[in-house]
Amino acid sequence: MEQRQIGSGPSATILGFGCMRMPSDVNEQGESTLRMDEAIELIRHAIDSGITYIDTAYPYHNEMSEVAVGRALQDGYRERVILATKSPIWKLERTEDFSSILSEQLEKLQTDHIDLYLLHALGKERWQTVLDLNILDEMLKEKAAGRIRQLGFSFHDDKDTFYQILNGFSDWDFCQLQMNYINTDFQSTLQGLYDAHAKGLGIIIMEPLLGGKLADPPEVVSAMIPGDPVEYAFRWLWDKPEVSVVLSGMNDKAQVDHNVALANQTFEELTPAELAHYEAVKAVYDTMALVPCTRCNYCMPCPYGVHIPGAFEAYNITASKNKSAGRRLYDGLDLDASGCVGCRACEEVCPQAIPVATHMPVIEEYFSK
Numbered sequence: 323m324e325q326r327q328i329g330s331g332p333s334a335t336i337l338g339f340g341c342m343r344m345p346s347d348v349n350e351q352g353e354s355t356l357r358m359d360e361a362i363e364l365i366r367h368a369i370d371s372g373i374t375y376i377d378t379a380y381p382y383h384n385e386m387s388e389v390a391v392g393r394a395l396q397d398g399y400r401e402r403v404i405l406a407t408k409s410p411i412w413k414l415e416r417t418e419d420f421s422s423i424l425s426e427q428l429e430k431l432q433t434d435h436i437d438l439y440l441l442h443a444l445g446k447e448r449w450q451t452v453l454d455l456n457i458l459d460e461m462l463k464e465k466a467a468g469r470i471r472q473l474g475f476s477f478h479d480d481k482d483t484f485y486q487i488l489n490g491f492s493d494w495d496f497c498q499l500q501m502n503y504i505n506t507d508f509q510s511t512l513q514g515l516y517d518a519h520a521k522g523l524g525i526i527i528m529e530p531l532l533g534g535k536l537a538d539p540p541e542v543v544s545a546m547i548p549g550d551p552v553e554y555a556f557r558w559l560w561d562k563p564e565v566s567v568v569l570s571g572m573n574d575k576a577q578v579d580h581n582v583a584l585a586n587q588t589f590e591e592l593t594p595a596e597l598a599h600y601e602a603v604k605a606v607y608d609t610m611a612l613v614p615c616t617r618c619n620y621c622m623p624c625p626y627g628v629h630i631p632g633a634f635e636a637y638n639i640t641a642s643k644n645k646s647a648g649r650r651l652y653d654g655l656d657l658d659a660s661g662c663v664g665c666r667a668c669e670e671v672c673p674q675a676i677p678v679a680t681h682m683p684v685i686e687e688y689f690s691k
């Protein structure tokens with residue numbers, strides 16, 4: 323599998339393993355429990371299949387993802403990978419919390435250093451916390467001490483905020499951005515990605531399949547895409563030399579095998595006609611995007627029991643398929659949008675900045691007719 327250098331840092335395979343969608347059981351309240359043995363086996367399977375980039379984070383799988391990664395990386399696996407994890411900015415109340423949480427992560431991951439360390443899901447408010455608590459200086463100290471090798475951030479906010487963060491620190495080594503052929507004008511935007519690369523940052527991609535949506539396109543899009551929609555989506559990203567690693571949150575061995583087979587191919591550079599085809603497919607998607615929920619589950623559990631991503635999935639299906647397909651899903655939810663009291667707790671954690679409390683009454687009314 324092709325390896326690319328991440329900025330001026332280490333090299334890794336163009337396909338990375340994201341540890342946020344590993345095998346787990348979800349109860350009626352939307353709480354997820356990681357199936358630890360299966361997760362460890364899956365991570366090792368990915369590494370044995372050639373993947374050298376492993377991406378996890380403090381909160382994934384109720385704070386158990388890092389534990390699974392730490393266990394999977396025993397027996398010589400740690401030396402075979404570039405390991406990335408993220409600082410949970412929302413848990414930092416004092417400056418010293420940064421280093422104590424890093425210590426906790428190193429312990430869970432059973433390692434003495436993190437190869438790529440990110441400030442997790444920065445946006446306006448979290449960036450202000452970073453500045454208020456002098457976290458950038460703490461990062462530099464930890465880098466000098468060798469506990470962190472490369473400094474970066476992942477990002478979910480608007481373009482102006484992206485440039486504030488990009489230009490607000492001169493020691494970024496890399497950044498992790500949501501990008502796919504649908505999201506070129508969203509969050510950092512594609513131009514923001516190019517500008518970050520021009521400043522020397524390595525580029526890691528998240529949500530290449532938009533929470534799986536691009537892997538299972540509606541019929542009208544399917545008919546336009548030549549062949550495998552996953553290959554179609556990955557190829558657009560790998561075609562860009564600015565992109566180092568494309569993360570995929572794989573949840574079973576079949577997905578790993580499928581994605582690895584794609585990454586092992588050699589692709590010709592996309593032609594202007596092929597790039598125009600992506601634009602045409604995006605234009606169709608743009609007419610169907612009711613709610614940009616990626617089903618990341620960050621907002622769950624809702625304190626009032628609403629199955630938020632489930633309600634959005636049912637609603638979105640009505641655009642790509644039909645109302646009865648959406649209604650079947652909606653009727654199967656334990657508590658649908660009618661349970662929403664508008665507290666907006668979910669909106670504070672939603673990386674896509676979805677106004678959930680505004681959508682819920684609309685969805686409830688739509689399905690009540």
Ligand code: SF4
Nearest residue numbers: 624662663665666668
């Ligand atoms: S706004 Fe509605 S869906 Fe969101 S947490 Fe509050 S009750 Fe739940």
Ligand code: SF4
Nearest residue numbers: 615616618619621672
């Ligand atoms: S509403 Fe937001 S936080 Fe909740 S699953 Fe969708 S994208 Fe994730």
